[in-house]
Amino acid sequence: MRVFVTGATGLIGLAVVNDLIAAGHQVTGLARSDASAKKLTDAGAKALRGDIEDLDVLRNGAAAADGVIHTAFYHQISHLPLGTRLGVFLGGLPPGIVNRFMKAALQADRRALETMGGVFLGTDRPLVGTFGTMAMKPGTVATEDQPYDPRSAGAQRGATEATMHKLASQGVRASIVRLPPVVHGENDHNGFMPLLIKIARKKKESAYIGQSHNRWGAVHKLDAARLFRLALENGSAGAAYHAVAEEGIPFREIAQAIGTTLKVPVVSKAPTEAAKQFSFLASFVAVDNPCPARRRSRGWDGSPHILACSRTCNKAATSAPEYGKARPMALRPADRFRSRRIGIRWLTTAPANDVQQSASIRTIRRHSCSYVLFTPRSTLRSQRLLEQVRKVRFYDLDWM
DSSP: OEEEEESTTSHHHHHHHHHHHHTTOEEEEEESSHHHHHHHHHHTOEEEEOOTTOHHHHHHHHHTOSEEEEOOOOOSGGGSOHHHHHHHHHSSOGGGHHHHHHHHHHHHHHHHHHHHHHHTTTTTOEEEEEEEGGGSOTTSOOOTTSOOOTTSTTGGGHHHHHHHHHHHTTTOEEEEEEEOSEEEOTTOOSSHHHHHHHHHHHHTSEEEETTOOOEEEEEEHHHHHHHHHHHHHHOOTTOEEEOOSEEEEEHHHHHHHHHHHHTOOEEEEOGGGHHHHHGGGHHHHTOOBOOOOOGGGGTOOOOOOOOOSSHHHHHHSOOOOOTTSOOOOOOOGGGEEEOTTTOSEEEOSOOOSHHHHHHHHHHHHHHTOSBOOOOSOOOHHHHHHHHHOOSOBOOOOTTO
């Protein structure tokens, strides 16, 4: 299949490109710069120069494709074209910059979807968009069949899902992949986790709100990429798919992990202090956002990808290659080491067979560790291992 991918060099987009190529698809990616174009050609894809506000470019890219995966979104003001950026800065008082930026980003997203979807009207060709589980009703276990909640913290992006449903009613096989707050992996610079880490570094403390009973979902970018591909290949018109592997990590534990890694105190903040501590993230950090995924029914199993808690540890651990390029790795006693900074046991490879799995279980129990970390990517056997070990919280903290 010929596939056009927007946001093709982003955290998720490049993983999607690699996954599509590994599955035998021909990929063309949207590239804003020469550097982005080179990334795509190095990955084995074609590059189409432009951005999501170049509607003619989007139209041509979609017309030459059998399907589209749209992962592009303006996450930073610096990503906006100069004219739009000036409008954000000069369009009103400084306190309104964030709202003006979000409005501009959402308008660009809607126009891009309508443009590419317009090429596919009545053709039943697939168009896969991106949405966030933060737009679901907070405090409840939101399923894929439920619509977004217009009163939720992430409801601003509700127009994306509404646009996709409209296109689905017009003969486009439009579907949505809903991403949890934490989409992690190497080179994550713009997601929630890097922002929380930057705030903790700046404030010299890692914070949570109140008693922090709220939960966040998480997924590794490689697992999310595979679900995007499956939605492209087999998705139904109007469907939503949750790319959620870890369905409810307590936010307090996330804050504690950040604090431990950065060696800063972990503190509770009153709700009235949230805006001062977290700035525009204040409306998200206290949200309870557990979202299960019916992944097995679609051949998708988002497994925790457990790597390292800091860049220092990552240098010592075996780094994870991109999906499709990974080689099987055996677990040996020499592959284990104790991180002096974190003080937990690391297993730097996933068990490759039942014998190694049994050895891993003995190692975990002998050291009574609370965290177990795997690399480069979880396997079916490592999932069985996880089920046999009790009192273990599995994290992939390679974003640090």
